[in-house]
Amino acid sequence: SxxxxxxxxxxxxxxxxxxxxxxxxxxxxxxxxxxxxxxxxxxxxxxxxxxxxxxxxxxxxxxxxxxxxxxxxxxxxxxxxxxxxxxxxxxxxxxxxxxxxxxxxxxxxxxxxxxxxxxxxxNKNVMTTMMKPPNVVIDGGDHRGSYVDVWGGELWIEVLKASMEHGLAPKSWTDYLYLSVGGTLSNGGISGQAFNHGPQIANVHELDVVTGKGELLTCSEEQNTDLFHGVLGGLGQFGIITRARIALEPAPQRVRWVRVLYSNFHDFTKDQEYLISLHGKPNSERFDYVEGFVIVDEGLINNWRSSFFSSPRNPIKFTSFGVNNGGVIYSLEITRNYDESTSHAVDQEVEALLKKLNYIPSSVFTTDLPYMDFLDRVHKAELKLRSKGLWEVPHPWLNLFVPKSRIADFDIGVFKGILGNKTSGPILIYPMNKNKWDHRDSVVTPDEEVFYLVALLKSALDSGDETQSLEYLSNQNRRILNFCDEAGIKVKQYLPHHSTEEEWKGHFGEINWERFVKxxxxxxxxxxxxxxxxxxxxxx
Ligand code: FAD
Incomplete structure (x- = not known):
């Protein structure tokens, strides 16, 4: 084998x-x-x-x-x-x-x-590798259905394009597609579909891996199982992924994309948690994607990632939603996938689900677009930022998994506290179900059934404003981690960065650390x- x-x-x-x-x-x-x-x-x-x-x-x-x-x-x-x-x-x-x-x-x-x-x-963004392009296999013959075999360095955008030619697509995504398959599988790979399908690492059938001894091994649930789970979320420690076999599903044609706003954090998280509890239900009874943003700074609601809400000429004001200066606003982002053949039902189904939610009534923003355009949405923002010279700046990002039981404390201490109504980039927040993550994989998540991703996606600027500097923002990250530590909020870093063995042990926890070392x-x-x-x- x-x-x-x-x-x-x-x-x-x-x-x-x-x-x-x-x-x-x-x-x-x-x-x-x-x-x-x-x-x-x-x-x-x-x-x-x-x-x-x-x-x-x-x-x-x-x-x-x-x-x-x-x-x-x-x-x-x-x-x-x-x-x-x-x-x-x-x-x-x-x-x-x-x-x-x-x-x-x-x-x-x-x-x-x-x-x-x-x-x-x-430089022209053309793939120059001699590797084979993604190979789509329709209905592979076993219970797992269709899949695509891809080179470990392939970017997800190419995987998507190749699959779409056959009317198929991977099930679980990252928000941004110019990331490599091997890179995201070494971490987890998450986006708003993870509540339903699990992270990208939960949607892989098989890998070819070159271990640190220079052996090329095929691994899966059936063979070299420990290596398979070790490599998934394994931060590149056990081998180099040269091929991944990724599960596919029929690709929807279009996406109805809705955003609604909340001023009350409790209502916001209650609704997010309700929506992810619908995982596994028929498509018509749940959304396909659930994410959210925290907007601590009025300027940000009108920025690139939120241009959805407003035009530059018609900026949105917090006060129009009953939020006073100094307040924080939360945006729930949900989508429903559909095909031309089911389009007649979409309006009603979306409407029925929205009725169960407690958002600010006047704050519904809706758009509709092809599936590919939705998945590739961040690339458009990238092009805009690149044109302004704002892409190739330092990015002191902090990504945390926060247990559900302490997300309200995190809101008070960080969103309404440490950030002080000022951010330097989007803040994503969305919950996931732990039962969609395989505990045999190397990635670690909090010890609770539901946990949130909080992603502080900061850009440092050399603008003269001290609060936008790399040093300030990096210090702020340390303050956030210290706050969690002191408040006993047991966060885990996603895309973790630690410098000492002690910190890594703390990250993994005793049992997982032992397994990782082994x-x-x-x-x-x-x-x-x-x-x-x-x-x-x-x-x-
Ligand atoms: P690299 O940075 O090149 O590598 C990451 C690690 O993986 C390194 O340790 C490297 O040695 C190892 N590695 C790389 N290739 C292989 C391989 N073939 N086999 C074994 N190890 C390998 N993540 C999410 O989960 N969801 C998101 O929505 C998301 N959005 C993002 C948006 C942007 C704009 C950016 C910059 C990042 C985002 N990320 C997201 C984070 C991203 O998934 C990780 O940074 C990932 O590691 C990037 O992939 P990469 O190919 O650039 O990896």
Missing amino acids: ISTVGFPVEVGHLDLDHDDHEYDLDRLMVFGRGFFDGSLSVDPADLHRASVDFGGGQATPAKLMAVLRPGSVNDVVKLVKAAYESRRGFPVSARGHGHSTNGQARPYSSAPGIVIEMSNYN RKVEYDPRRILATGQRIFAPQF
Whole structure:
């Protein structure tokens, strides 16, 4: 049941044991000629690109020997095996689209490492990898139905496009689609569908993984099960995902997209929790997507992510919804998918569900658009921000899973407290059901049946306003974490960033930490992979 790719004997001659990294690199380059199907680059521009990420705030540049653009799965095997077999070892980091915010996709060690560029988009945003495009299989023959096999570095937008050609689509999403399959499966992958379908990691049938020993293993619920669950949400610690088999469903044609506002946090969360309790019900009796925003700052309701509500000429005022200065407003965002054949029923069904909710009556905003446009909505915002030079700025993001029992305390302490009516980016908030998450996966969530994602998606600006600076916003994140700690709110970081082993132990909890360490010893004993997560101290 284990498929292991044979390894060419030349690796034995690579002899990457010299103290001088330049020497090692030379050896790799020499053997790399004709050795790798792709290319190994030492071009400073490539090294620079591979060492920065969306967070943009790393203080020290990564130490990089080279960037590998794999031309085949075998290239990934060869490189990891070379790192594993060399006497001294060197770190290897898979990089998806580099949309981490704390250097997770680059090596972190005193020895220079190599980045494997899994998603190789060039400047014109064209995929230049030699990898096979997504392969859609309609009704795969077993009870699991249709699926798509994709390269681990594939971006979700490409997975969507390929699936839609067959009238199909993955079930669970992230808000933004220019993220790689391997990158999001290493974390979880969540959006407003997670209450119903679980995170993206709950919608994967099978993976091909190159472990830290350089073995290529196929893993699933049936074979190499521990590796399968270890890799899902495993922060890249146990292997590099080279192929993922992702569940598909018939793609809806259109989306009815509704936003309503609340001034009362209790009403807002009660309605969100009611809506996610409808998971598993027939489509006609629930929404397909449930998210929400916290708007602590009047300016933000009219910004890019909320342009839905208003036009620049007709800005929305908090006071028009009975919210005084200093107040906070909450926006519930829900969608219903439908096809032309069911369009006649949509109005009534949406109306019936809305009647059960307690929002501010005058605050219903509705729009209707093709499914693809809805899923790709954040990309439009990206293009707008890029045109204003506001995309490539530091992003000190903080993503937290907050247990339902303490979300009201979080509201008082953070949204109405620490943020002080001022934010520097959207704040997402939506609940999920823990029973849709597989406890065997590596990702950790709070110990409650329902928990919320709170995503503080901040952009730091060099505007002269101290409260928009990277330092201020990073400090504010620390204050939020301290507040939770002191108030006993047992949050878990999503896309976690910790610096000490103690913090990681606290993140995982004792039992999960033991399992995580055991898996590391088993699958990446030399601690070669994803050192940028800073979980295990590198040994070279
Ligand atoms: P990278 O940053 O390249 O890598 C992340 C980690 O995964 C690194 O440790 C890397 O070594 C490892 N890795 C990368 N590829 C592989 C592989 N093939 N095999 C094994 N390990 C690998 N997340 C959500 O869940 N929901 C959202 O709605 C969401 N929206 C986002 C919107 C934006 C604008 C941004 C910037 C991020 C968003 N994210 C969201 C977070 C995102 O899912 C993570 O940052 C994810 O890691 C990004 O994928 P990437 O391909 O850029 O990964």
